[in-house]
Amino acid sequence: MAEKISIVVVSGERERLQMAAMIASVGAVSGDEVSVFLSMNSLQYFRKGAAEPAPAEGAFGKLLEQKKAPPFKQLFQSAAELGDAKIHPCSMAVDVLGVKPGELEPWVGEPMGLTKFLSDAHGGQVWSF
């Protein structure tokens, strides 16, 4: 029973990025068809080599850093490489942030517009973080 799962990530806070990455990776490796749309405050972390930790929203986010939870970028990468998840930056966010081609991690796909994302998401589950 493969599901179609579309995940919109707009937050730049660690807990939300972590939860989005957990759902994307576990869904993708379980045979679900996962697409992730990165926009607003989330996009900055997907520049190549961006290592600056996302700020914690609360106490749990601080714990995530201390304990050995897999970093969210690594989970998104696993989702793409092990589970074939499609991860796309929002074309509007790419323009606003001034991201040039090739500046994002290699497992992040081409910029995508909302029309395409919405038509792909049609009839499936939509999650937002």
Added chain:
Amino acid sequence: MSERTVIDARGSFCPGPLMELIARLKFAQVGEEFEVLSTDKGSAADIPEWLKKVGHQHIDTREEAGVWHIALKKMK
């Protein structure tokens, strides 16, 4: 019984142990057996659930001194 490859994911939190397992399974042969070591109780419950969903064989799970040993066989 064939030799089991141990995947030591102790200290990692969900879904770290599952991802480590999947990365190894991808390049394994059908019929190969693995044993995942995890200190994360959530993963001890979730990995068998994943095996069932995807169609690999869960051989058994046992706990020893706070470490879960999840044995499995790649089926496809």
